[in-house]
Amino acid sequence: MKNITYLFLLLSCMACKNSYKEVGKPNILWISHEDLGPIYGCYGDEYASTPTIDQLAANSIKFTQVYSNAPICAPARSTLITGMYAVSLGTQHLRSAIPVPESMKILPEVMREAGYYTSNNVKTDYNFSHEGRWDDSSKEAHWRNRPEGKPFFSVFNFMITHEGPTNALRQEDTSSLKTHHDPAKAILPPHLPDSPKMREIWAHMYDLLEVFDGQVKDLLAQLEEDGLLEETIVFVFADHGHGLPGYKRWLDNAGLQVPFILHVPDKYKHLVANISGQESDRMVSFVDFAPTTLSLAGANIPEMMEGVDFLAKEESDYVFGYRDRADDCYEVARSVYDGRYLYIRHFMPQLPYYQNALIFNKGGSYAEMNRLRDAGELTDAAKKMYATKPVEILYDLQEDPLEQNNLATKPVMKEKLEELARELDEWMIRHRDTGLLTEGIMMQQASQSKESVYAISRAYSEESFKEVLEVAKMVGKINDLSAVIPYLDSDLESARFWGLIGIDAYEGDIGRVVPNLIRLLSDEAPAVAIKAAEILIKREENNAAYEVLKNMLLLEEEVQVLQAAISVRRLGLKAKPLIPIIAEEIFPKYSGEIWGRYKNWSYPMFIGMALDQVQINCGIDVPKRK
Template sequence: MAIGQASATQDRPNILWISHEDLSPIYGCYGDSLARTPAIDELAKRSIRFDQAFSNAPICAPARSTLITGMYATSLGSQHLRSETPVPESLKILPEVLREAGYYTSNNVKTDYNFSHEGRWDESSNTAHWRNRPDDKPFFSVFNIMITHEGPTNALRKTDTESLKEFTDPDQVMLPPYLPDSPKMRQIWAHMYDLLAVFDQRVASLLGDLEEDGLLEETIVFVFSDHGHGLPGHKRWLNNAGLQIPFILHVPEKYKHFVDHIPGTTTDLKVGFVDFAPTVLNLAGATVPEMMEGKSFLGEGATEKEYVFGYRDRADDCYEVSRSVYDGRYLYVRHFMPQLPYYQNALIFNKGGSYEEINRLRALGQLPDATQRMFLPKETELLFDLENDPLEQKNLATREEHASRVRKLADELDEWMIRHRDTGLLSEGIMMGQAKGRSVYEVARAYSRESYQQLLEAARWVGKVSDPNHLIPYFESGEPAQRYWALIALDAYVGNIESTMPHLKKLMKDAVPAVATKAAEIMVKRGTDPEAYEILEKMLRLPDEVQVLQAAISVRQLGKKAAPLLPVIQDEIFPQYAGTIWGRYKSWSYPMFIGMALDQAQINCNVAIDTHR
């Protein structure tokens, strides 16, 4: 289509997504006085600002998987960062359904879905643009702007902001209580605002392209972030700071009937990423696939949801299983691995920028209490009143006056996990081991509702054990995931576990690698059986990279006790995963995280490693 010409016959809206990385709601139109976002703020004046919009995951790949599929990543098994999840052959993601409905689809350029995007877009490249479409087609175009990612935020490169004439004064920033108030941290926080200003320039450019093409009044525009700030306490943290996003929706006059249920220019309508794909399909007049789990919040049949659910699983080589539910005021979080702090002893938390600054101040004993808590085991359950405690500093979960609310939200979360067959209850190693020749989605749905209730029952023992002998029935279960969760519960138990040693020795020889690995890890940490090292070495030698990653994570968590494994790691295991990524690793997926875990294991044993910072 020639520039400056809009189709006179087009009766369906074009749809443009302008997304960016790693920023919480700090646009000027959200009331932030430090923000310099004139293009976004001007757009917001004639658009709708969503004040209750959320990513379903506080890190990119599972968030983007949810966004593009309209399915919870935990349903697909795509919730672990940079994985290669087998998905159902019948799965059609948003651009595929739109293509069938007659739309031209373009993506510029990030995918990061945790499964292959090949063949799913008309064009997905760094030159993809709606201008490449045939004349008679409406378009769905995505532009993923990466300048606000945690990398640039923490790197403080002047070249990233050379297009700016004005810069944020570090003395004017207000840091949250969980970040130390130091000159370096203020500089990083201020730089984050400067990168936002660069993003705003990109928004202005894309809106200018629409206007130049005569398409501004033919196009519904979404402007949003993929999750919270790329800083400690936000990205990777399953809390409101990690999940809440800015979201501006521009609907031209021609299509105002799609939003006639939303009065004014701001709304408290709760929306999550799982709802974006079905919403776009509704706007396009396309049929929403039955498999999609989100609900349209615009157009005919728009749904107002009662709850928004969140999840945090493996990020890099830091394994987690945490879930959340939000009702519009209260956020309930359950940690299924509370013994693991958010700020683990791992390479991802030992890199530069804000992490380096926190580590420096920690060594000097100068961290505030709220930051020090990041290094401690987590509470199993949390409840935050975001109306009165927006910075999430007061956990109300154990207060008697909130007991009924905790039970209500916990029950809602349980039901959601069971209904959608949350694959986090299987563990990454088990679900991928069972997915040979079929999708993880199909693996989970082969379980009955009752079976999933039993898995959840086992997982809920973590952090609640008063006598480790209570776990023995689960150790002897015929279901691998129940045996696995009993081991996680044992790992979290701080008392004497001598009575469970016979079961631990047996589980070290379990046929399921994830179970054997965890049993051997616990034995090294709390027992005396030298065969545990042989088991871990065997797991590190497996051909399945997913199982090797689980073993590498366990080895990293041994601290100095990993020393007997160093010769085989250095001479045989690590070389298999070495390459050029970051000058050290073979690929961006499992080999990178295996390498990172093994590098940190060596560092823990006082071996000097030239790692990427």
């Protein structure tokens, strides 16, 4: 009897040590959707109707502190699929073809090496080519297309909750529902005006979530039909916050926090042994999803990946976020969260959240915000979106989950502010945050050197990188222009650029630096010359500066043309001298069939959007986008 007991114990230990061999590798299914924060019913939202997800959550792990690292799709998805911070790779700007390291292997490539069939249906939006990185990435991609017996890693990305359908209010998008959410019962956040139209949009957003719940049901039914439900680990999550003002594109918690349900079948529960119970408040961010998925698959995590396995024993102390160019609206903002306090630093505080750009002048909730603004009916919380931003923000999300009270200037919070600011500085330096290089400069250097942006940023010494960060942190805090003048002569293009941003944000007289600005009109870095020209025109309508912007708009490098188009858009009525060449020569170059206006979905679309707004600002009617 003793021998039998000993043999049983020995076999049990062997089974634990060889769990992958004994039970086989798990299939892994990611179900992602667009533009929604954690408003599933299982998160306590009584307005939501998500029966499938709620039932799944009852037998899964519900994570309550999960964050996209970026509040818009391309940088969020780049982070997800690479296990690297987008700002490390230079992939943080919306839709741009970034040269990435040849040695970089993204999640599906490593999964393939580990013996998995990989499929993606269908969205990528990584800011670099996905060609050859999946077994199948198409509208037909499905685990059912894999060779018999092979484990799979499959991704399904659902668009139904995207800001487009949310704001369009198309009845056909929710025709599958028997009932619809009552706008009268909607509970709006303080920053959104409580109008009938906004309530209708809010209710429709929840209708679309219910449609997505049905899509989850269909996929789970397919797993069950294939006999794979107990063989498959399932992730259900969104890519960032709601597709409404104050959420998507905003670096607040509202733009970053997402829902996440992790379903692990009983036979694979040993893989999540460090998580106790059906709810976890571990801090998780998208940079961790790829390494965690590899760990679940029993695969090695590449050294290049910067995320961690969030199912491991050790937990993260901080989550970092970033916001850079979205559409044709340039921003540089960074955040760090410690589980209670969210610190945000705006490096371009002179720009309002709600810029005068097409993306904020479109229909739906954006049009409603503008209508109520023009009617003088916005609340103070909503008006803030049209104003310049504080350089630093500190929210106590435990006491202030709706992010209404900035504690950054409170003496009692000085120590916490300094701690989080220091952590953010160290993180930016450690990862060589390419947002400090700026898009135009990093792409110029990559083009000239034929290197990846990742390699470009790491060619900077720590001392040089700290210099750039030092001047960038001065923006919005300059009381005397003499502090910024030395940076205008720096050998570092990015330091010169940030010196100009500091001048742009300075509200006093800039007469003493006008000679410096005139000299920088001929700077070898287009981004520097463009910014110098923009400032000169805004302050004194300099003729030489107009000539610089015209020449930059005529460049062949689309990324530089975009920087120029953004600066011209910011000139308002002062852009009139450039209208003839924009209308006759530049816009036609970037026109095409996208939305009936633009050549493609990348730089040409954003160039076109900026130039359309330029013409509108100058009183010219432009055709409506289809």
